[in-house]
Amino acid sequence: MDKNIPYKIYLSEDELPTAWYNVRADMKKKPAPLLDPATGKPVTADALSAVFCEELAKQELDNDSVYIDIPGEVLNFYKMYRPSPLVRAYFLEKALDTPAKIYYKFEGNNTSGSHKLNSAIAQVYYAKQQGLKGVTTETGAGQWGTAVSMACSYFGLDCKVYMVKVSYEQKPFRREVMRTYGADVTPSPSMTTRVGREINEKFPGTTGSLGCAISEAVEKAVESEGYRYVLGSVLSQVLLHQSVIGLETMTACDKYGIKPDIIIGCAGGGSNLGGLISPFMGRKLRGEADYRFIAVEPASCPSLTRGRYAYDFSDTGRVCPLQKMYTLGCDFIPSANHAGGLRYHGMSSVLSELYDEGLMEARSVEQTAVFDAAVKFARIEGTLPAPESSHAIRAAIDEALKCKETGEEKTILFGLTGTGYFDLVAYQKYNDGEMSDYIPSDSELEASLSKLPDIKG
């Protein structure tokens, strides 16, 4: 091992960031504005405030503030489970026999099981500040729903969660965790909303999607007095809150003289990837340093690698603002990939813009290859990873093996967003040799892409 680098780097609590970093402020070309689906014009903070808390609506549209202070109560809550460790993967390096140096920022040591808590607590805090009764939300893998449940329990707010049906069925215990924290959990599409009933009618037997669950949660929020909607990914405000991951990572790297060559994250809506890379991307945008950034998505839901950069609805029910992003079309319903948290048809508009400008790379990987990496990682590094996170592990291992071939001593850093303790149905399939891969055909993608709204952006 390197003498100066411990197995796990924990910052002290006074080294925690006290402000979030807003990468949009350093982007020369800003992400395209959100559009009102009724008028086709940019949405205002006022209009957004019907759905989101006022402060969050402001953050969503703020392309200028470089830093936004983390409120004291949120900072306190962060100390319950942060700082998270930056781990040197000495065991993995040895097992791969690679000259590469591998690090991962591990966000799984909290009961939500992932990084999602970072934004949940912020969003629920602002809801509390605004005097609301509660929030509604959707959840895919269940990590975001758990995070919001925990945050609502902490601040004493009501919490209604629409859970993508495939996850609801595969992860009954996630539901119990949310109930333990006092949340109501409904499988989506449900019969409790207009949009849910419509989707159930149109696609009988559908296992649901994030886009659909979003529509239901938004409808419920708008139609319930004293409620607003909170979302765990895609939005720029979420990337802002998640910058705490990247800021801690950067502080740890700077403190120990670690210079990552490649930074890798899994990408569904972009919350983890955006949060992890933001401050590093800021340095790249300001010309202070250079890094390769790699977004890793499932081959079954390849928005960056096979989607189109265009305006689209962010939800299946077409009630949310239009967003310019890499998308597969809001009607695209992904196969029942086990990485429920990556089953979103679009991608954060911030990351879409950065990708479009060539500042970030993307690749897609198939499910069985991901679980190969997951099991290898579990056995070597000790932690059973979430299927979502394992997309990043796959790419990190692949990059480390390339270094083995070339002899390059690259420094590879990836985000280990969470643990797989609630993903054992998927692991069971893998262990039993019953896991399959699914890659949508060109014509399937073309079918949903052909229905993109006709808006130039």
Next chain:
Amino acid sequence: MDKNIPYKIYLSEDELPTAWYNVRADMKKKPAPLLDPATGKPVTADALSAVFCEELAKQELDNDSVYIDIPGEVLNFYKMYRPSPLVRAYFLEKALDTPAKIYYKFEGNNTSGSHKLNSAIAQVYYAKQQGLKGVTTETGAGQWGTAVSMACSYFGLDCKVYMVKVSYEQKPFRREVMRTYGADVTPSPSMTTRVGREINEKFPGTTGSLGCAISEAVEKAVESEGYRYVLGSVLSQVLLHQSVIGLETMTACDKYGIKPDIIIGCAGGGSNLGGLISPFMGRKLRGEADYRFIAVEPASCPSLTRGRYAYDFSDTGRVCPLQKMYTLGCDFIPSANHAGGLRYHGMSSVLSELYDEGLMEARSVEQTAVFDAAVKFARIEGTLPAPESSHAIRAAIDEALKCKETGEEKTILFGLTGTGYFDLVAYQKYNDGEMSDYIPSDSELEASLSKLPDIKG
């Protein structure tokens, strides 16, 4: 908050203990020797070596060495998930409005979900050193089995786990974690061993017990070439390995000037409690400091509070050495309490002796009161605790509430042994209001105690 005390104290890796502490060396009256059930005479290291690895047999009988070096490879593995944090429960203190200061040593941040990994890696290391093919073991809640699976995977040994049937059924996902790490898992009592078949015949429909699973695992080890048996609790060698918990805790306390008045741990076989309190007990035994120690056990399996201090078999099949301990009788089969890890009929002979001498207190608590505490803790401190650990939480909260009444500013420290992510069937019962309590009747206990072997100790 106290200015000097952060929310979480992490020692640096060079502050990790490099030797385990053996509290037996500081005990004036040693635990009574293990007896050979055939001869009634003390067992020798040689005899024990038929069941345990040679080095572990030596450790089991070593009442003299104060410290035993932690092998380098074990120390390396420890760095995968240690040091574990000593957490100041500021949130809980505030919610209880108590003048007490509450700390907990949190052992749940690893995939075994508990402190069990501390001894599993040590035992499997010695098996590897001895050139064995594999190990057999039993598991109750599944945490020990997971820990042994992880350790075997790391050292490349085969792993056969007998899992108490009630846990096997309530925790199917635990089985998958073990399989992911390459282990064979069999529900106990099974038809794969003589003792298993006998117990199935004698008690049809039994949900099993740790004592029974132990018998099966021992039989399998003894009858398979190149295998030995490893056990996750009760044994003195396990308390030795688990002293790493107490040593880290003590180092952290000394570094930050924390002086615990009360140290609390849940007690099934005693592995966590013994490990946590050992070094503090050492100070008490040497007259250097005084502490109150409280063992907390389930009212459904009250070995310390309602058992007898006598020689007994440590397993239901009566194949293991006789041990002098607080016991309910090796025929006692506990009700299907959800804290599977605490369903053992006896107690570590070290802790039994310390308790008998009045150096430690014990109390029993009922299941619903334990889950009340668990849910409160989850909502306030963020971590969903294991039912086992929640016994300690219950007692810690009760002590903190006493301080609120009296105004005393006591410092309370407890062991949070693990997380409840695989205990959601139990949480679901609690959430649905379907959890019940069970306290064995005097006549029920008398029935099993009347069958204790007639040996003076």
